[in-house]
Amino acid sequence: MDRIWVLAEQRDGEPSTVALELLAAARSFAGAVAAITWGSGAAEAAATLGEHGATKVYDAGELGDSLPGPRVAAAIAALVAAEGAPDAVLVGQTYDGRDVASRLSARLDRPVLTNVVGLSSEDGALVSEHAIFGGTRVLKARFTGEGPGIFLIRAKSFAAEAAGGGAPEVVSIELPDTGATDGAKVKGRHEEERSGPQLDEAAVVVSGGRGLGSAESYALVEELASLLHGAPGASRAIVDAGWVPYSHQVGQTGKTVKPTVYIACGISGATQHMVGMKGAKNIIAINKDESAPIFTIADLGVVGDVHTVLPKLIEAIKAHQ
Amino acid sequence: MNVAVCVKQIPDPAGELALDPSTHTLVREGKLILDDSDSYGVEMALQLVESAGGGEVTLVSMAPNNETSGLRTALAMGAAKAVLISDEALAGSDALGTAKVLAAAVSRIQPDLVLAATESTDGYTGTTPVQLAELLGWPAVTFAKKVEVSTESVTVRRQTEAGYDEVVSPLPAVVTVTAGVVEPRYPSFKGIMAARSKPVEELTVADLGLEASAVGAAGARQQVISVQAAEERKAGEIVTDEGDAHQKIVAYLEQIKVL
Numbered sequence: 001m002d003r004i005w006v007l008a009e010q011r012d013g014e015p016s017t018v019a020l021e022l023l024a025a026a027r028s029f030a031g032a033v034a035a036i037t038w039g040s041g042a043a044e045a046a047a048t049l050g051e052h053g054a055t056k057v058y059d060a061g062e063l064g065d066s067l068p069g070p071r072v073a074a075a076i077a078a079l080v081a082a083e084g085a086p087d088a089v090l091v092g093q094t095y096d097g098r099d100v101a102s103r104l105s106a107r108l109d110r111p112v113l114t115n116v117v118g119l120s121s122e123d124g125a126l127v128s129e130h131a132i133f134g135g136t137r138v139l140k141a142r143f144t145g146e147g148p149g150i151f152l153i154r155a156k157s158f159a160a161e162a163a164g165g166g167a168p169e170v171v172s173i174e175l176p177d178t179g180a181t182d183g184a185k186v187k188g189r190h191e192e193e194r195s196g197p198q199l200d201e202a203a204v205v206v207s208g209g210r211g212l213g214s215a216e217s218y219a220l221v222e223e224l225a226s227l228l229h230g231a232p233g234a235s236r237a238i239v240d241a242g243w244v245p246y247s248h249q250v251g252q253t254g255k256t257v258k259p260t261v262y263i264a265c266g267i268s269g270a271t272q273h274m275v276g277m278k279g280a281k282n283i284i285a286i287n288k289d290e291s292a293p294i295f296t297i298a299d300l301g302v303v304g305d306v307h308t309v310l311p312k313l314i315e316a317i318k319a320h321q
Numbered sequence: 322m323n324v325a326v327c328v329k330q331i332p333d334p335a336g337e338l339a340l341d342p343s344t345h346t347l348v349r350e351g352k353l354i355l356d357d358s359d360s361y362g363v364e365m366a367l368q369l370v371e372s373a374g375g376g377e378v379t380l381v382s383m384a385p386n387n388e389t390s391g392l393r394t395a396l397a398m399g400a401a402k403a404v405l406i407s408d409e410a411l412a413g414s415d416a417l418g419t420a421k422v423l424a425a426a427v428s429r430i431q432p433d434l435v436l437a438a439t440e441s442t443d444g445y446t447g448t449t450p451v452q453l454a455e456l457l458g459w460p461a462v463t464f465a466k467k468v469e470v471s472t473e474s475v476t477v478r479r480q481t482e483a484g485y486d487e488v489v490s491p492l493p494a495v496v497t498v499t500a501g502v503v504e505p506r507y508p509s510f511k512g513i514m515a516a517r518s519k520p521v522e523e524l525t526v527a528d529l530g531l532e533a534s535a536v537g538a539a540g541a542r543q544q545v546i547s548v549q550a551a552e553e554r555k556a557g558e559i560v561t562d563e564g565d566a567h568q569k570i571v572a573y574l575e576q577i578k579v580l
Contacts, residue, residue, distance in 0.1 A: 105455075106452040112446070114445075131551065137550055141543055141544060152448070181461075184489070184491075186488050239500055253440055278554055300557055320571060
């Protein structure tokens with residue numbers, strides 16, 4: 001493979017972790033790896049992207065109050081028209097990444113392979129891996145038509161690693177005016193207070209499920225997560241029930257986490273949940289139902305009521321500290 | 322305010338799912354149900370139409386074998402009518418092919434707003450709604466936690482990594498709704514009875530003026546190479562809490578140096 005492009009989201013000069021993960025993957029398959037970035041701080045981000053293997057960084061400049069989807073996709077489509085299609089465009093499956101990949105797919109009339117958790121090269125083409133049926137099976141797929149292949153890749157699929165690369169060539173590109181598709185404008189940005197680490201970056205994740213019985217009991221999960229300097233997560237069931245926001249969801253339709261330890265509290269272990277957390281180094285599960293599927297993958301399973309075990313555990317950890 | 326809601330009818334996720342051995346696509350032959358993820362969009366649409374003081378909710382769905390059981394559930398919740406695209410040529414469609422079909426259907430309906438789930442429960446590609454918006458030439462706001470409409474615009478709280486953005490978009494637009502943001506109503510007995518006689522317009526690929534080669538397996542331009550068993554995790558120690566299980570957990574956390 002000759003060329004792979006990586007969509008690199010960045011904030012205040014710091015590239016997203018998933019962008020660095022994708023660069024590590026890209027440079028193992030292609031000689032020329034370019035990153036596409038935008039927004040304030042892009043110039044600073046370029047240095048880090050270079051260290052991680054980007055030999056060229058396309059800087060699309062300021063987005064203003066536009067959402068990234070329409071204009072960044074248009075910029076990439078213009079780049080394809082000007083420089084020819086790369087073998088692949090790798091996009092992290094984030095809120096904005098999904099928008100960009102979807103718009104680009106429709107613009108170029110090329111399909112997208114989504115929920116990719118691994119890549120390999122066969123006969124000079126990229127083959128993607130997907131975890132299906134709760135992660136019990138691995139499906140491999142490839143594109144059959146003309147490129148570029150667009151891959152939406154889940155965070156934590158690859159390890160980010162600096163390659164010791166030098167300063168990349170930085171090329172300014174335009175963010176085209178896309179008219180009506182760019183009609184949605186950001187009027188305000190709100191940061192929610194978070195005391196601990198980000199869910200998909202945390203070394204410890206404590207998640208709650210339906211077994212908590214009520215939204216109020218989620219406070220136990222939050223307290224335990226905070227004591228362990230971890231992040232609180234949730235099963236789809238309690239997100240659907242409106243107890244916690246979608247951003248907390250771990251699983252197929254939520255985030256993939258690979259912490260040192262994952263503590264599942266009152267989570268039965270639906271396949272849709274397990275696919276998002278079975279990559280944890282250690283799994284501890286607390287559940288009343290001894291036949292809960294979560295126990296089939298737990299390193300330590302406690303058959304018990306979260307309402308009795310969690311308060312005692314919280315007290316014991318406080319005493320320990 | 323006329324709102325179209327994209328809904329997917331899927332095999333019951335609680336049942337056994339299977340892949341077709343030759344095509345490696347999900348078997349969709351049995352009874353299909355309304356994807357739970359879509360019940361939030363349907364509820365949101367009903368609330369928006371109610372708050373706007375007029376208009377109706379139209380469902381748009383693509384499904385094999387003219388399946389309507391999932392649509393009837395959403396009609397029973399209060400949607401006025403449905404457009405169902407069903408055609409053998411659509412078997413094996415990917416997200417972009419589906420978006421092409423939905424775009425053609427939405428163009429016929431001409432709603433002020435299209436709502437969809439952030440992703441389906443079965444395929445969960447999560448790309449169809451924005452592909453649909455791009456094909457229509459419309460703005461899209463994804464991952465909505467809260468949605469309000471006026472006659473000319475929609476205001477959305479959009480989930481971000483850091484919190485949320487307040488986004489305002491002119492209409493028409495596509496908005497995807499995250500689960501749990503509204504509480505889907507249970508269909509009443511009256512609703513279920515009324516749903517039986519609500520109109521479901523059934524269309525084919527040709528009715529929409531689409532080329533069969535652009536959709537279905539032919540249009541997907543991707544291929545499953547293999548499906549193999551994943552490496553299994555083994556179960557570890559399982560203890561029953563007799564008042565001291567928390568000490569076991571503390572000891573385990575010490576052992577892995579988290580404590």
